[in-house]
Amino acid sequence: MSRHSIRRLLVGLCTLTAASQAVTAVALAVPADKHRAAYSAAQALSPQTLSDLTTAMKGEGFAYASYNLYGAQADREGQPAVGKLFRTTAQTELNEHLHEAATLAGAVGTDAANLRQAINGETYEHQVMYRGFADQARKDGDLEAAKLFSEIAADEGRHRDAYRTALMVVTTGRGTVPAPPKAGMVPVSAGLPKVKAARTKANLATAMHGEGFAHASYMLFAAHAEQNGNPALARLFEGTAGVELHEHFAEEAVLAGLVGTTKDNLSKSVTGEHNEATNLYPGFAERAAAVGDTAAATYFRDTADDEAKHAAAFQQALNQMP
Template identity: 75%
Template structure:
C-alpha cells in the first residue's frame, strides 16, 4: 500500500469514509460480494470504535494504493518496462480486491442498497457543498488558478452524483420510477511530471482529494457488486459508472496537478518506502490496538496485511535494483 500522509492518519474521515453505522450497532456477520478471502476474518460482535477507525484508515490507504499503482503501471509501460508494469498492476489488484475488501467486510461497510445510497449521498453532499468549494477558494487565494478551476468543476460533478443517488434512493425505497443512467467518464491521461501548483496548502488539499476519490471509487464498486447480488442491475450500473468518473476523471485530473506520477525509478522508491512503513509501523500498531480491545479477527487481518506489505516492499525493491 502507498504511504499514508500524516494528514490522512490524524484527521477524521468525512462522511463518505465512515464505516456503516450498523457496524457499531450490531454484530458484523456479512461479507463483501465477490470476495473469497474473508473466512478467517469473519467476526460476530461489534468492533471497538478505535478498530473501526483503523480499518477506515487502512481502506483509504489501500484504495489510494490501487489508484496510484495503476497509474505507475502505465508509466512503466511508457518507459518500456513491462515487467515493472505487471508488478504494479498485480500489487494494485491485491490492495483493492483482497486488503480493502477484507477491511470493508470487517467494518460492515456494505449494507442494504438503500443504506449504501445514503452513505454515498452523504459523501457526495460533503464534497459538493463543503470540501471542494473550500479547496477552490483556498487555491484561488493562493494563486493556484488551475487547481481552483478543477476543484470548482469537481464540486459541480459531485452535486450531480448526489442528485443521481437521491433519485435512485427514491426508486429503491418506493419501488416507483427509474434509476438514473450512469455518468460517462472523460478519462484524463496522467503523464510523469512535477506538481503544477505552488502553494503547500493546495498540494495538501490535492492529497486529501486524491485519497477521497480513490476511496469513493473502491466503495462504489463494492456497492455495485451488492446491487447486482440483490438483482438491481440498474443501480449497479449507476454505482459502476460513478466509480469510473471518480477514478479515471477526478483522481486522474488531481494526480496531474499534484505531480503524483514520476519516473518509474522514483515511483518504485516511493512504493518501497510506503510499503515498509505499513509493514513495520502502521499495520502492526493497528494489530496491537485491536488485540488489546479483544478484536481478534481484526488483529489477525492487520497482522496478515502487514506481512503482505512486507512482501510488496521486497518485490518493489528487487524491481528497483534491476533497473539500469
C-alpha cells in the same frame, strides 16, 4: 477469524480487469445473511478499530489507483515487467486488503443504506470539502487547482442528486434509476507538480485518497445491487465509480505530480509499503488486540506481512533498473 475465513466471505465480491482497467461489477456470491452478519460484527468493534479500518481502506484505494498509473508509466518507459508488478500489486491492495477491511467494517449494507452512505459522502464533498479546497487554492494562487476543485464539487453535486433519485426508486418502487455518468479517461504521465502551495498539495492528497476510496466503495455497492437483482442501480454505482477514478483521481494526480519516472515511482512505493509494514498496520493491530478486536488485529498483522513483501518486490525491481 482467520485471513482465509475472511476471504471466504468475499468470494465473488468484485473483480476488476487489470489489463484494461475496466470498471466492471460482477454479481456477489455472498448471500444477504452474510452481509447482515458482517454488519452486526462491525457494530461490536471499537470506534478506534473502525476508524483504523477506514484509514486502511482509504490507503488501499489510493494505492490501487496510484499503482495502476505507475504501471502505465512503466509500460511507456519500456519496462513491462515493472508495469505488471505494479498492476498485480494494485489488485492485491483492492481485491484483498481493501475488501477484507470492508467486510470487517460492515461497509456494505442494503441498497438503500449504501445509497444513503453515498449521498452523505457526495454531499460533504460537494458542499464542504471541494468548495473549501477551491477557496484555499484560490487564496494561495493555485488557480488551476481552484478551477479543478470547483469542477469536481459540481460533479459531486450531480452524483448526489442521481443517488437521491435512485434512493427514491429503491424505497418506493416507483420511478427510474438515473442513467450512469460516462467517465472520460484522463491520461496521467510523469510530470512535476503543477501547484505551489503546501496547503494545495495536502488537499490534493486528501482528495485523491477520497476518490480512491469512493471508487472502491461504489464498486462494492454495485456488486451488491447486481446480486439483489437491481442492474440499473449497479450501473449507476459503476459509472460513478469510473468518474471518481478515471477523471477526478487522474486530474488530481496530474496537478499533484503524482507520477514520476519509474525509478521514482518504485522508490516512493518502497517507502510507502515499508511504512505500512513496520509502522501503520502493526500500530493498528496493537490497538485492535488491546480492545479484544481479534479478527481486525489478525487482518492488520497479515496485511503488514503482505506490505513487507510488496516493499521487497518493489526494491528488487528498483535494484534491477538500468
